[in-house]
Amino acid sequence: MGTLSIKIDPWASLEVKDYGEAMKEFGIESISDLYKKLPIKHHYFSRGIVFGHKDFGRIVEAVNQRKPFVMMTGLMPSGKFHLGHKVVADMIIYLQKLGAECYVAVADIEATLTRNIPREEAKRIAIEEYLLNYIALGLKSKKTRFYFQSDGSVEYNNLSKYVSKKTTFNELKSIYGDLTPEKIVSVFTQVADILHPQLKENGGPKPVVVPVGLDQLPHISLTRDIASKMKSEYNFVLPSAIFNKMIPGLQGGKMSSSKPESYVALTDLPEEVEKKIKKYAFSGGRETVQEHRAKGGNPDVDVSYQWLTFFEEDDKKLEKIYHDYKSGALLTGELKQILIDKLTKFLKHHQAEREKAKKVLDKFILKD
Amino acid sequence: MGTLSIKIDPWASLEVKDYGEAMKEFGIESISDLYKKLPIKHHYFSRGIVFGHKDFGRIVEAVNQRKPFVMMTGLMPSGKFHLGHKVVADMIIYLQKLGAECYVAVADIEATLTRNIPREEAKRIAIEEYLLNYIALGLKSKKTRFYFQSDGSVEYNNLSKYVSKKTTFNELKSIYGDLTPEKIVSVFTQVADILHPQLKENGGPKPVVVPVGLDQLPHISLTRDIASKMKSEYNFVLPSAIFNKMIPGLQGGKMSSSKPESYVALTDLPEEVEKKIKKYAFSGGRETVQEHRAKGGNPDVDVSYQWLTFFEEDDKKLEKIYHDYKSGALLTGELKQILIDKLTKFLKHHQAEREKAKKVLDKFILKD
Numbered sequence: 166m167g168t169l170s171i172k173i174d175p176w177a178s179l180e181v182k183d184y185g186e187a188m189k190e191f192g193i194e195s196i197s198d199l200y201k202k203l204p205i206k207h208h209y210f211s212r213g214i215v216f217g218h219k220d221f222g223r224i225v226e227a228v229n230q231r232k233p234f235v236m237m238t239g240l241m242p243s244g245k246f247h248l249g250h251k252v253v254a255d256m257i258i259y260l261q262k263l264g265a266e267c268y269v270a271v272a273d274i275e276a277t278l279t280r281n282i283p284r285e286e287a288k289r290i291a292i293e294e295y296l297l298n299y300i301a302l303g304l305k306s307k308k309t310r311f312y313f314q315s316d317g318s319v320e321y322n323n324l325s326k327y328v329s330k331k332t333t334f335n336e337l338k339s340i341y342g343d344l345t346p347e348k349i350v351s352v353f354t355q356v357a358d359i360l361h362p363q364l365k366e367n368g369g370p371k372p373v374v375v376p377v378g379l380d381q382l383p384h385i386s387l388t389r390d391i392a393s394k395m396k397s398e399y400n401f402v403l404p405s406a407i408f409n410k411m412i413p414g415l416q417g418g419k420m421s422s423s424k425p426e427s428y429v430a431l432t433d434l435p436e437e438v439e440k441k442i443k444k445y446a447f448s449g450g451r452e453t454v455q456e457h458r459a460k461g462g463n464p465d466v467d468v469s470y471q472w473l474t475f476f477e478e479d480d481k482k483l484e485k486i487y488h489d490y491k492s493g494a495l496l497t498g499e500l501k502q503i504l505i506d507k508l509t510k511f512l513k514h515h516q517a518e519r520e521k522a523k524k525v526l527d528k529f530i531l532k533d
Numbered sequence: 534m535g536t537l538s539i540k541i542d543p544w545a546s547l548e549v550k551d552y553g554e555a556m557k558e559f560g561i562e563s564i565s566d567l568y569k570k571l572p573i574k575h576h577y578f579s580r581g582i583v584f585g586h587k588d589f590g591r592i593v594e595a596v597n598q599r600k601p602f603v604m605m606t607g608l609m610p611s612g613k614f615h616l617g618h619k620v621v622a623d624m625i626i627y628l629q630k631l632g633a634e635c636y637v638a639v640a641d642i643e644a645t646l647t648r649n650i651p652r653e654e655a656k657r658i659a660i661e662e663y664l665l666n667y668i669a670l671g672l673k674s675k676k677t678r679f680y681f682q683s684d685g686s687v688e689y690n691n692l693s694k695y696v697s698k699k700t701t702f703n704e705l706k707s708i709y710g711d712l713t714p715e716k717i718v719s720v721f722t723q724v725a726d727i728l729h730p731q732l733k734e735n736g737g738p739k740p741v742v743v744p745v746g747l748d749q750l751p752h753i754s755l756t757r758d759i760a761s762k763m764k765s766e767y768n769f770v771l772p773s774a775i776f777n778k779m780i781p782g783l784q785g786g787k788m789s790s791s792k793p794e795s796y797v798a799l800t801d802l803p804e805e806v807e808k809k810i811k812k813y814a815f816s817g818g819r820e821t822v823q824e825h826r827a828k829g830g831n832p833d834v835d836v837s838y839q840w841l842t843f844f845e846e847d848d849k850k851l852e853k854i855y856h857d858y859k860s861g862a863l864l865t866g867e868l869k870q871i872l873i874d875k876l877t878k879f880l881k882h883h884q885a886e887r888e889k890a891k892k893v894l895d896k897f898i899l900k901d
Binding site: 274277278316317318319322323325326327329330332333334337344345346347349350353354 | 695715717718721
């Protein structure tokens with residue numbers, strides 16, 4: 166893995182101020198040119214929210230040649246499904262539209278081992294918080310394999326054991342810092358999650374892409390390293406990854422399930438969300454209206470504006486908000502109201518879709 | 534585990550000079566009183582070859598009350614099946630006669646991880662070297678579950694992951710010394726082997742006994758420790774163990790598959806065995822016949838005599854050999870010949886049985 170001067174901790178979320186710096190440091194390539202070759206557009210790419218990749222070229226090729234490829238993601242069944250999770254879900258669904266077969270792993274083994282979440286509780290959270298929201302956001306059951314780590318096939322489980330031979334304590338320590346036996350088992354299970362779509366029983370070697378935040382880079386690098394050492398036995402294609410910027414927490418810093426004042430959950434009532442944003446959203450505005458009108462606000466640090474870069478798909482509208490806020494024409498209260506209106510509309514629609522989703526749950530969890 | 538002043542290395546066989554000392558040190562209890570309560574006799578017990586136990590009382594109780602109990606053993610599919618393996622096999626078959634359901638785990642995952650043995654090769658060795666010899670020695674297919682670690686059920690695999698939470702690196706290091714990721718995974722798989730007969734899918738909690746050499750004590754202790762920490766989730770009965778003395782290698786020291794001059798394999802031709810014994814068997818005799826007649830030999834260090842304590846079931850015959858050798862009436866060549874005759878007879882019979890065993894293999898490996 167080399168020595169990382171920017172400490173990346175896959176066991177906690179992370180805020181990266183300078184993504185350009187991080188890309189250089191971690192050998193992540195810019196995605197802007199590859200993105201242009203994709204047949205469907207997404208503002209996360211055009212705006213640099215998805216900013217980099219590893220080996221995404223082979224995914225673009227598969228899309229354009231209509232060859233099989235896989236989107237692989239894992240979810241930690243703990244806490245509320247919030248806007249940060251939505252960003253990943255949007256990428257999952259976008260990749261499904263591009264033709265990916267979607268593997269969605271519920272990390273219930275990991276939840277039990279590293280967070281003491283009982284298996285049944287993990288199952289409930291995975292379905293009620295994650296799956297229902299995925300479906301409401303547009304995930305289709307066709308070509309989706311939603312599975313629990315604890316329901317894995319025998320070859321998946323064997324793979325999670327065989328990978329142990331392809332790494333060392335030193336490599337694991339350089340990535341994860343302090344190790345415990347259960348962390349190691351969790352890591353190997355996660356490596357098997359990413360590699361098992363390429364097992365013979367799943368159709369053999371093929372391109373796989375994992376959409377992740379930069380905090381997951383060490384997992385990706387370890388998995389690629391292990392995959393390269395298993396070529397002769399499994400002939401794995403090295404998994405690809407795309408990296409997205411994290412949506413900031415309401416008060417700046419990271420959005421975290423353990424800090425309710427940092428997130429908006431997709432099941433929050435619109436009235437609660439309005440209150441939260443008015444009370445907590447970190448503002449780039451000036452101390453007084455007079456000063457704001459005279460000197461203008463700073464959209465680059467304003468959380469409401471940052472959130473709109475994720476949710477306002479219309480480039481022109483977004484640009485106008487940026488300039489109006491910067492010039493002082495748009496006040497902080499007005500900017501917050503734009504976000505509130507946007508989120509209210511989204512949440513009302515989403516929560517209705519989520520109710521409908523309950524009726525199709527079976528298609529996802531009773532398959533096979 | 535506490536600090537062990539006698540170093541026990543479960544990754545290598547071991548020679549223990551003073552079993553009494555070892556028992557005191559490791560909290561192993563004498564088995565002689567419990568043995569008397571068993572309805573079938575075996576000279577390994579009456580002679581102290583099986584010398585100690587942990588919680589064997591609950592097995593004796595199950596035998597006498599005709600309640601279900603399990604014999605659990607694992608085999609490392611590598612090398613030749615030799616007389617050392619026969620001693621364990623004898624115990625397995627004895628426990629089956631006492632009413633045990635027999636679980637026999639082929640440690641193919643472990644063989645691949647720690648000995649680079651390919652899976653198919655491990656499978657071949659397990660069947661040709663181990664299973665055929667077990668059957669020829671008397672193992673019955675009824676109530677025997679002969680399984681490969683790599684074919685384990687999903688709950689067996691999950692168990693092998695959940696146990697990781699119930700130990701620490703320090704505990705593992707104190708037992709196994711230097712750790713590697715693959716050693717850790719092997720250990721957890723082995724712990725799951727011992728505990729999984731008590732899973733709901735296998736009928737739930739019940740007494741389980743593992744017949745082992747003293748070198749396996751750390752595995753047993755770790756497994757008991759982990760089992761005690763899983764009481765609330767699985768309600769495991771702490772596994773019991775019986776400990777047998779190791780049969781010495783031909784030249785003294787340990788019998789090892791990697792040293793052909795140390796063992797007699799159960800597939801060796803009687804003529805080869807005769808040569809091996811004449812050439813290699815460490816003798817307790819004197820330099821010259823005259824001296825031997827005058828001062829007598831030392832059966833306590835004589836390997837031919839030691840082997841007879843395992844294979845000559847007739848106590849009176851054995852006692853006579855002991856005294857005749859000690860008095861000098863019996864010469865080393867004569868003692869060796871007694872052993873050669875005994876082994877020749879055994880091997881001829883066994884090898885014929887092994888041919889017959891090929892016809893019933895299916896009953897063991899095509900079940901379920």
